Amino acid sequence: xxxxxxxALPLAALALLAIAPLYASAYQLGLLLGIATYVTLASAWAxxxxxxxxxxxxxxxxxxxxxxxxxxxxxxxxxxxxLATAGLIGAGLALVVGLSTLRLAxxxxxxxxxxxxxxxRELITWYEVNVTGTLGRYxxxxxxxxxxxxxxxxxxxxTIALTxxxxxxxxxxxLRVIGDDETVAAHSGIHLARVKLIAFVLASTIITLAGAIxxxxxxxxxxxxxxxxxxxxxxxxxxxxxxxxxxxGPALGAVPLFLIFEWLxxxxxxxxxxxxxxxxxxxxxxxxxxxxxxxxxxxQRRKA
Amino acid sequence: xxLTTLILGVVLGGTYALLALxxxxxxxxxxxxxxxxxxxxxxxxxxxxxxxxxxxxxxxVAILLLAPAGYALGWALYTLMMRPLVKRSGASGxxxxxxxxxxxxxxFLIQGVLLLVFGPNFTSISYLDRGVSVLGVTVAxxxxxxFGICLVAGTALVVALARTRWGLTLRAVALSPVSAPLVGIxxxxxxxxxxxxxxxxxxxxxxxxxxxxxxxxxxxxxxTMKALVIVIMGGVGNVGGALAAGLALGLVETFVATAIxxxxxxxxxxxxxxxxxxxxxxxxxxxx
Numbered sequence: 001x002x003x004x005x006x007x008a009l010p011l012a013a014l015a016l017l018a019i020a021p022l023y024a025s026a027y028q029l030g031l032l033l034g035i036a037t038y039v040t041l042a043s044a045w046a047x048x049x050x051x052x053x054x055x056x057x058x059x060x061x062x063x064x065x066x067x068x069x070x071x072x073x074x075x076x077x078x079x080x081x082x083l084a085t086a087g088l089i090g091a092g093l094a095l096v097v098g099l100s101t102l103r104l105a106x107x108x109x110x111x112x113x114x115x116x117x118x119x120x121r122e123l124i125t126w127y128e129v130n131v132t133g134t135l136g137r138y139x140x141x142x143x144x145x146x147x148x149x150x151x152x153x154x155x156x157x158x159t160i161a162l163t164x165x166x167x168x169x170x171x172x173x174x175l176r177v178i179g180d181d182e183t184v185a186a187h188s189g190i191h192l193a194r195v196k197l198i199a200f201v202l203a204s205t206i207i208t209l210a211g212a213i214x215x216x217x218x219x220x221x222x223x224x225x226x227x228x229x230x231x232x233x234x235x236x237x238x239x240x241x242x243x244x245x246x247x248x249g250p251a252l253g254a255v256p257l258f259l260i261f262e263w264l265x266x267x268x269x270x271x272x273x274x275x276x277x278x279x280x281x282x283x284x285x286x287x288x289x290x291x292x293x294x295x296x297x298x299x300q301r302r303k304a
Numbered sequence: 305x306x307l308t309t310l311i312l313g314v315v316l317g318g319t320y321a322l323l324a325l326x327x328x329x330x331x332x333x334x335x336x337x338x339x340x341x342x343x344x345x346x347x348x349x350x351x352x353x354x355x356x357x358x359x360x361x362x363x364x365v366a367i368l369l370l371a372p373a374g375y376a377l378g379w380a381l382y383t384l385m386m387r388p389l390v391k392r393s394g395a396s397g398x399x400x401x402x403x404x405x406x407x408x409x410x411x412f413l414i415q416g417v418l419l420l421v422f423g424p425n426f427t428s429i430s431y432l433d434r435g436v437s438v439l440g441v442t443v444a445x446x447x448x449x450x451f452g453i454c455l456v457a458g459t460a461l462v463v464a465l466a467r468t469r470w471g472l473t474l475r476a477v478a479l480s481p482v483s484a485p486l487v488g489i490x491x492x493x494x495x496x497x498x499x500x501x502x503x504x505x506x507x508x509x510x511x512x513x514x515x516x517x518x519x520x521x522x523x524x525x526x527x528t529m530k531a532l533v534i535v536i537m538g539g540v541g542n543v544g545g546a547l548a549a550g551l552a553l554g555l556v557e558t559f560v561a562t563a564i565x566x567x568x569x570x571x572x573x574x575x576x577x578x579x580x581x582x583x584x585x586x587x588x589x590x591x592x
Contacts, residue, residue, distance in 0.1 A: 053401050055401060055404050055405065057339075057408065100578055100581050100582060101581060104581065104585050106400070107337060107400065108536070108581060108585065110337070110404055111529075111532045111533075111536070111577075112577070112581075114339060114525070114528070114529060114532070115525065115526075115529035115532075115570065115573075115574065118525055118526060118529065118570055119570055119571060119574050122567060122568065122570045122571055123568075123571060125567065126565060126567045126568055126571075129567070130565065229525070233408070233412055236405070236408070237409075240405070270419075270420055271416065271420065272416070273412050273413075273415055273416030273419065274412075274413055274416035274417055274420065275416075276412050276413075276416070277409050277410065277411070277412035277413025277414070277415075277416055278409075278413060279409075280405075280408070280409030280412065280413075281385070281406055281409040281410065281413065283409075284402065284405045284406045284409060285388070285389075285406070288392075288402065
């Protein structure tokens with residue numbers, strides 16, 4: 001039973017999701033792609049922030065960097081090389097952010113991540129206006145929506161598998177101890193800065209790749225389009241709703257919330273941000289540990 | 305040229321110092337990391353423009369009204385939103401993460417309301433925009449008036465915190481919320497006052513910004529970021545440090561804007577932030 005739940009069921013689901021585009025309409029495929037993207041983002045976010053409780057507000061800084069890298073390089077390099085470059089840039093950026101903030105108290109990291117996407121947007125805009133003289137670029141890649149979806153599905157599966165693997169390793173244990181109590185973690189010989197840095201760089205690289213993979217959908221790319229703060233916001237609320245310290249929590253939060261947001265943004269475009277904010281505050285107040293933990297609590301109360 | 309930068313920088317730094325003063329009160333006394341702080345300043349800025357254009361109210365009168373309104377809003381926010389979080393976290397360290405998340409949600413909520421009511425366009429007013437000569441440098445009169453307001457509000461607050469019994473209470477809570485009740489201090493009330501006072505300063509700073517700068521409903525993050533960096537440069541809870549660091553940021557930003565490019569002011573803020581993080585993360589003005 002256990003083996004069935006941990007291996008067979010996820011693999012069967014993955015197989016079903018992989019053949020889904022053959023039967024889906026263009027609109028349904030768009031929804032599937034959106035869900036796959038946000039499951040990837042929320043899971044990658046939780047890979048670092050879920051256990052350590054270091055809240056990263058910089059998801060779109062990495063996501064946008066990935067998309068913009070593709071926009072700059074798509075005509076000069078073969079596609080796999082473009083993806084690799086985007087991943088490297090994301091990892092490098094995460095290293096710089098991590099090295100300057102993760103050795104200090106968590107609040108410095110939060111603040112740095114809070115302004116990071118605005119900073120990158122400002123720098124790219126300045127560079128494009130003053131050096132290259134054009135703001136806005138086109139992505140012409142010979143990729144069908146199916147290709148993009150399969151890539152994103154693969155990245156999402158890798159992210160969840162990687163999270164599961166890390167959970168069982170020393171790194172995962174170290175991350176959990178850091179989240180519980182940093183002082184204890186330091187005393188039990190965990191190299192705090194290194195563990196946090198490894199997890200943050202991994203998560204950020206995945207998020208950058210997600211941005212790179214999703215970017216051909218835009219065709220036209222501009223800093224103000226790819227660095228949309230709503231992406232950071234949605235990622236955090238999805239991971240929190242499902243339960244950021246559970247393996248399947250972020251995915252569980254991402255699927256219903258993505259569908260709700262799609263509906264809200266098309267039917268209530270004006271009040272959409274207000275509803276998002278209210279929903280977010282509601283989740284923080286009512287389900288601080290996510291739905292999965294809430295269900296467990298209820299079950300335990302039933303038993304007792 | 306250098307003198308121009310210096311004077312314009314000091315004038316801009318005055319508003320930043322006031323902005324940071326409010327945030328350092330909220331974080332230092334109430335222990336709430338308020339990521340929606342910039343949105344509070346934007347509410348005040350939009351209200352000032354609306355009062356000026358719609359009602360013909362002088363911005364000086366409007367700022368006098370904004371200060372108590374900001375206090376009331378802060379009071380309500382603390383009572384409705386923050387206090388339940390404070391109670392829930394108790395002595396555990398959860399408040400920091402919870403307050404970050406709750407105010408992150410609040411940021412989008414306020415931004416959504418501002419977009420709905422005032423629209424996404426850049427807004428500004430023309431008020432006292434004739435030049436006045438200061439030491440041979442021409443400065444717009446509205447900037448000088450704004451600087452004067454910041455000077456008065458900032459000085460009044462610093463004196464009140466340093467000299468009055470009420471200020472002593474707030475400082476005691478900032479120093480040690482655990483021991484403050486032992487000497488008969490109502491910590492809950494002090495925290496609420498600290499948060500409300502911080503919001504009041506945010507409102508005044510937002511009002512003065514609206515007198516001479518253009519702004520838009522989505523620009524709150526940048527204000528919050530600048531205030532946060534100033535607070536860290538000055539040392540959390542250090543009022544004098546926040547004032548000095550605010551002036552310093554105003555100078556650096558004006559220098560970058562005139563010498564390199566006005567589009568890189570946030571980059572200048574981040575550069576300062578990095579220097580502080582790598583060199584003295586406990587703040588430039590805190591005794592070791």
